Amino acid sequence: MESEQTSPADLAEYSKRWDEIWRTSENLPPWDTGKVCPALAQLIEEVKWPLPNKPNSQALVPGCGTGYEVLYLAEKGSPSLTVTGIDMSPNAIKEATKYRDSIVSSKNTIMESATRTNYEVADFFDFKIPENRYDLAFDMRFFCALPPSTRSKIGQRYGEIMNKGATLVTLMFPIKPREGGPPFNVSLKDYMDAFGPYFDLVYYNTKCKTVEKWADDEYIGVWQRR
Numbered sequence: 001m002e003s004e005q006t007s008p009a010d011l012a013e014y015s016k017r018w019d020e021i022w023r024t025s026e027n028l029p030p031w032d033t034g035k036v037c038p039a040l041a042q043l044i045e046e047v048k049w050p051l052p053n054k055p056n057s058q059a060l061v062p063g064c065g066t067g068y069e070v071l072y073l074a075e076k077g078s079p080s081l082t083v084t085g086i087d088m089s090p091n092a093i094k095e096a097t098k099y100r101d102s103i104v105s106s107k108n109t110i111m112e113s114a115t116r117t118n119y120e121v122a123d124f125f126d127f128k129i130p131e132n133r134y135d136l137a138f139d140m141r142f143f144c145a146l147p148p149s150t151r152s153k154i155g156q157r158y159g160e161i162m163n164k165g166a167t168l169v170t171l172m173f174p175i176k177p178r179e180g181g182p183p184f185n186v187s188l189k190d191y192m193d194a195f196g197p198y199f200d201l202v203y204y205n206t207k208c209k210t211v212e213k214w215a216d217d218e219y220i221g222v223w224q225r226r
């Protein structure tokens with residue numbers, strides 16, 4: 001995922017490069033661990049963070065990649081929760097649907113939760129917002145994937161697509177100082193600056209579960225839409 005610094009002016013070109021990474025990755029792209037984010041599983045299964053359960057609740061995973069967390073949230077959520085993964089890379093969405101199909105066909109029983117998942121090729125900044133908006137979103141290595149100059153726009157967009165009281169979970173990565181990107185270095189202040197105008201930080205864990213290669217490089221935060 002290493003590349004030179006990108007300015008907003010060449011965002012379209014930058015987007016094409018994501019698809020190229022997905023198209024040319026022989027196995028998984030470098031950020032893809034092949035499994036559900038451990039910090040998210042910890043938040044839901046150990047911290048017992050509640051998932052939305054009102055009728056017709058909707059969750060979003062922007063820049064979902066292979067989408068392990070899309071299936072996971074649907075499985076852990078109530079039967080009234082629909083989870084949508086969007087990625088602007090058609091090749092990423094191809095991988096996500098392929099992965100979902102492989103999981104579904106490996107089960108002997110009907111996987112009800114998988115019927116509550118959707119994948120779409122879409123740009124986070126410019127897709128049709130569902131009428132009842134989102135009650136949950138999971139930002140996993142998405143904030144860090146975009147040029148820092150777009151961060152206030154990311155916060156504004158989450159503010160626009162989410163309901164009052166909705167939960168935004170952020171996997172904050174990479175925390176350790178680094179030059180350039182993507183992934184571009186992040187700090188709690190960067191998230192505060194971007195999300196603070198719309199969300200309150202209600203949970204923050206700097207010692208969350210992670211994979212070995214990202215020890216001390218990932219934090220998790222939970223934000224509530226005001």
Ligand SMILES: C[S@@+](CC[C@H](N)C(=O)[O-])C[C@H]1O[C@@H](n2cnc3c(N)ncnc32)[C@H](O)[C@@H]1O
Binds near residue numbers: 015019086089146
């Ligand atoms: C670093 S990857 C993270 C993928 C996944 N969330 C993970 O952590 O394994 C960033 C993803 O965001 C997608 N992406 C970049 N800009 C986007 C945009 N504006 N809208 C939707 N997806 C975007 C890329 O195609 C890529 O799949």
